[in-house]
Amino acid sequence: MIIGTARALPLLAAGLLLATAAHAGEAEHVRTSQAWIRLLPGDLPAGAYVTLENTGDQPATLRSASSTRYGSVMLHKSSSEGGVSRMAMVDNLVIPAHGKAELAPGGYHLMMSKANPPVQVGDAVKLTLHFADGSALDTDFVTRPANATDAGDTHSH
Numbered sequence: 001m002i003i004g005t006a007r008a009l010p011l012l013a014a015g016l017l018l019a020t021a022a023h024a025g026e027a028e029h030v031r032t033s034q035a036w037i038r039l040l041p042g043d044l045p046a047g048a049y050v051t052l053e054n055t056g057d058q059p060a061t062l063r064s065a066s067s068t069r070y071g072s073v074m075l076h077k078s079s080s081e082g083g084v085s086r087m088a089m090v091d092n093l094v095i096p097a098h099g100k101a102e103l104a105p106g107g108y109h110l111m112m113s114k115a116n117p118p119v120q121v122g123d124a125v126k127l128t129l130h131f132a133d134g135s136a137l138d139t140d141f142v143t144r145p146a147n148a149t150d151a152g153d154t155h156s157h
């Protein structure tokens with residue numbers, strides 16, 4: 001067991017170096033706007049929405065997101081089939097070169113649970129978006145109430 005651990009260490013270190021070097025990759029070309037969270041009552045998971053714009057010449061692929069405020073953040077897609085709305089896990093969301101991808105109610109969203117400490121309406125919550133090449137992008141999301149349908153006030157600014 002000790003030998004196995006010793007062998008694994010150099011690999012782990014190489015992985016960390018790679019992740020650091022790749023920081024200015026896909027994320028560097030992605031601009032975020034309309035970033036907001038819809039807070040639901042009680043222990044219901046919150047949904048996070050954002051518009052992603054890729055200014056680069058290559059597609060960027062969103063893989064996942066994380067937050068220090070939420071223990072769980074998942075990339076989901078809602079859809080409606082025959083009047084029944086469903087939600088599925090999504091492995092990645094491609095933002096085309098010089099194009100946009102939208103996370104919005106009824107479609108792609110980040111589903112977040114296990115908030116600690118609890119998140120209140122009006123709070124700014126930082127989410128880190130993780131891209132396929134290992135690069136990451138921090139974005140502040142504004143928290144809105146359950147009856148909100150879009151980013152609200154952030155439209156007019």
Ligand SMILES: [Cu+2]
Pocket residue numbers: 076077087109110111
């Ligand atoms: Cu969901």
